[in-house]
Amino acid sequence: MGRSPCCDGEAGVKKGPWTTEEDKLLVNYIQEKGHGSWRRLPKLAGLNRCGKSCRLRWTNYLRPDIKRGRFTDDEEKLIIHLHSLLGNKWSSIATELPGRTDNEIKNYWNTHLRKKLLCMGIDPVTHRPRTDLSLLAGLPGLLAAAGNFGDSGTATTAWNMNALKLQVDAAKFQLLQGLVRALTTAAAPAPAPGMDNLMALLALSNGGQHGGVDQNMLLQQCQWNDMNNLPALTSSAPTSDMFDGFSAGDGLSSTEHGGHGGATGSNVTVDPMEADDQESKKNGGGGMSCEQTPASSPFNGLESLNLMDNLNTDGGWKDLLEQVSWLNSSEL
DNA sequence: AATAGGCCCAACCGCTCTAGT
C-alpha cells in the first residue's frame, strides 16, 4: 500500500510533452519486447522518462488500436448511458468503447457532454432533471434583455439574439422542469397546464424561427422525462418518487432526432396536433382539466393561453414563469 | 495586427488497489 515512489525520487527525469523521437523509442521498444515492467522500461528503451509517464503515453496516445477523431453519436449516447450507470468510472466506461481511452472519454465528458446535459437542465452527476429552479430567477431578466417583455413588436428579432439564446434556453428548460415537477407532485394544486400545453411548448421550438428552445434538446428532455407517461392531474395523486424511474438509458442522443423536428423516439411527437390527440386519449379524451383551478390560485390556468401563438410574443413565458413559481412555492 | 479570453486535451499528480514476498 501507500503511494508509489515512481517518479518522486527520480531527479533529472524529463517531464512535459513527448517528442517524436521519444515516441519512436517507446513504440519500437514495446513492439519489439512488450512493455513488461513499466518501471524498468524507460532505462531499457533508452528514455529519460519515468515508467508512469511511458505507460500513460502508450495507453493514451501511442497504442496502435487507438481510435482518433470525433466521437460518434452512438459513442456519445453510450458514454452518457454508461456514466448514468457507473459514474466517473472512466476506465470501466472505456472498456465499452473500443479504441477510446479513459482519458479521452473523461476529457470529452468534461468539455462537452457535461455542459450539454447542464444546458438540457439535467444534472450531469445524477442524470436527473435539475430540481433547483435557480435559473428561473434569471429568466425575466433574460427575457427582458431579449426584448421579449412589454414590447411584443420586437420579440421575434430579439429572440434571435445569439448572445442570450443559450441562457434563455437553459432557463426555459428549468421552466419546463418546473412544470413537470408541479404536474407530478401530489401537493401541487390543479391550475397547472395539461400535457397538451406541454406539447404546445414543444411545438414552440418547431423550426426555431422564433429563436425559441432548441428543438433537439427539448425533444431529448421530454423523452428523457418520459413525459407522455406522466400522470394526468385528474388522476389519483402522483407519488413523490415519480422521478425515480427516469434514467439516462433511454433514447438519449444529441443528434438522433435529426434536427429537423423528426422525433424518432417512441414516446415523443413534434406535431402539436398529434400530441394533443395522444394526450387526449391518454387523459380519457378531455386532457387535463383546468376547471379544477382552486380559488386560491392567482391564475385561471394556462389553458387560457394560446401557447403556440402567445408564449413568445405576449409575455407568455413570463406568465408561465409566474405560474410555475407559484406552483413550486405552494408545493413547498 | 495585437491581444484577451475561452476551450481543449495531453500530461502530471496523488491516491488506491493488487500481487508478490
Next chain:
DNA sequence: TACTAGAGCGGTTGGGCCTAT
C-alpha cells in the same frame, strides 16, 4: 499477516490553439 512495489485510476493543470474584439 504485514509490508512493499508496481500498476491503474480519477482529478487537475498548463500550454497551445482558436475566436472575438
